[in-house]
Amino acid sequence: MDIAVVGAGAAGIAASISAARAGAKTLLIDKNPAVGGTGGCSGLTTICGLYDDAGRFLNPGFAREFAEQLKDGSPLRMGRVWVLQYRPEKFREVAAHYISNSPQLESLWNTGVENAVMENGRIVQLNGIAVGAVVDCSGTAEVARAVGVECLATDETTQASAIVFPLGNVTRELGTTADVAQVLLPVARAGFPPLNLQPSLEPNTLTAKFAGTTELVWPLIEFLRGNVAGFENCSTPVTEFVPARRAGRMIVGQYVLTGDDVLVGRSFPDAVARCAWPIEQWGRDGIARFKYLPPGVHYEIPARSLRAANIENLFMGGKTISANVDAIASARVMGCCLATGAAAGNLAAACIQSGRTR
Numbered sequence: 594m595d596i597a598v599v600g601a602g603a604a605g606i607a608a609s610i611s612a613a614r615a616g617a618k619t620l621l622i623d624k625n626p627a628v629g630g631t632g633g634c635s636g637l638t639t640i641c642g643l644y645d646d647a648g649r650f651l652n653p654g655f656a657r658e659f660a661e662q663l664k665d666g667s668p669l670r671m672g673r674v675w676v677l678q679y680r681p682e683k684f685r686e687v688a689a690h691y692i693s694n695s696p697q698l699e700s701l702w703n704t705g706v707e708n709a710v711m712e713n714g715r716i717v718q719l720n721g722i723a724v725g726a727v728v729d730c731s732g733t734a735e736v737a738r739a740v741g742v743e744c745l746a747t748d749e750t751t752q753a754s755a756i757v758f759p760l761g762n763v764t765r766e767l768g769t770t771a772d773v774a775q776v777l778l779p780v781a782r783a784g785f786p787p788l789n790l791q792p793s794l795e796p797n798t799l800t801a802k803f804a805g806t807t808e809l810v811w812p813l814i815e816f817l818r819g820n821v822a823g824f825e826n827c828s829t830p831v832t833e834f835v836p837a838r839r840a841g842r843m844i845v846g847q848y849v850l851t852g853d854d855v856l857v858g859r860s861f862p863d864a865v866a867r868c869a870w871p872i873e874q875w876g877r878d879g880i881a882r883f884k885y886l887p888p889g890v891h892y893e894i895p896a897r898s899l900r901a902a903n904i905e906n907l908f909m910g911g912k913t914i915s916a917n918v919d920a921i922a923s924a925r926v927m928g929c930c931l932a933t934g935a936a937a938g939n940l941a942a943a944c945i946q947s948g949r950t951r
């Protein structure tokens with residue numbers, strides 16, 4: 594196999610399709626039974642990080658192409674940023690369609706990273722399969738864990754988990770921040786952990802991101818039914834609530850992108866992706882803290898942040914790119930994961946094809 598991509602979320606989808614399109618025989622591996630990762634399987638319904646602050650695509654290529662396949666509407670302005678609303682089932686369908694129509698791409702589901710063999714500073718085998726290069730899109734740097742390379746990590750103090758679920762039968766309009774605040778205030782006063790409500794493409798439905806425990810979800814819904822106008826009949830089809838993990842591990846690469854790079858909108862001669870999303874930290878208290886880039890500014894991500902520092906043929910996409918805790922708080926959003934995934938797939942393919950890994 595030329596390239597193994599580990600992880601079939603936004604980054605791994607982009608990496609594997611891009612590598613296969615570039616002509617590399619590619620294997621996509623995921624411990625889950627099917628494609629999707631966080632973007633397709635956690636209940637999220639907005640892709641952040643695709644646009645600049647005028648609502649224009651920041652990255653051409655696969656990130657834009659994938660987003661256009663998902664699109665059921667126009668970009669939506671949320672405060673100072675733009676997002677793309679999508680349906681998670683469409684995310685999975687579009688990704689599965691790409692995979693099954695890529696002749697150079699094979700996939701292996703229900704398969705975790707079990708072992709990796711190194712020779713002369715290169716990974717030569719993954720799970721017993723001979724590989725020319727590896728792209729780690731696992732979100733938690735599982736390939737790096739298997740070969741023992743240096744990583745940085747976010748944790749629950751800066752990237753706290755949340756339970757994401759659709760909340761249907763809501764008859765109240767929440768068009769403005771003030772409208773949302775009127776709902777969230779009684780929830781907070783009643784002592785519930787922070788709740789975040791986002792629009793959804795489904796009629797009368799919101800996407801809830803709840804910082805509480807799974808046991809508190811039904812009491813929260815009961816509270817909304819009894820105390821908030823327009824929520825009297827609210828409900829969710831979800832029966833098993835699972836906290837989605839924002840925290841992850843980043844592999845130390847040839848360059849570690851910093852929060853300062855993000856906030857000043859740094860450019861790089863070897864740039865392969867762009868992003869304008871703010872630094873978005875989620876504290877253990879479940880509250881988001883945003884640091885925005887200046888108006889009209891975006892930052893670049895260099896190829897060096899997608900190449901491992903000490904392993905010649907290891908590349909990274911999505912949440913595992915070489916970035917510090919502040920920079921990844923911006924670059925972890927899905928639009929940027931699609932862009933860095935695609936770039937990592939192209940870098941890995943180019944290196945394989947030129948017969949070298951640098």
Ligand SMILES: Cc1cc2nc3c(=O)[nH]c(=O)nc-3n(C[C@H](O)[C@H](O)[C@H](O)COP(=O)(O)OP(=O)(O)OC[C@H]3O[C@@H](n4cnc5c(N)ncnc54)[C@H](O)[C@@H]3O)c2cc1C
Binds near residue numbers: 910
């Ligand atoms: C609560 C929450 C809310 C969020 N809200 C938004 C939002 O509104 N908009 C937005 O754009 N982003 C949002 N994000 C961030 C975004 O969803 C993720 O950062 C992004 O999807 C990460 O993509 P990825 O491809 O890097 O990793 P993931 O999507 O996490 O994919 C990693 C894949 O690797 C696989 N994997 C893991 N370990 C192994 C292993 N050992 N072996 C094989 N496979 C493995 C997993 O099964 C998974 O499929 C949110 C995240 C969370 C948790």
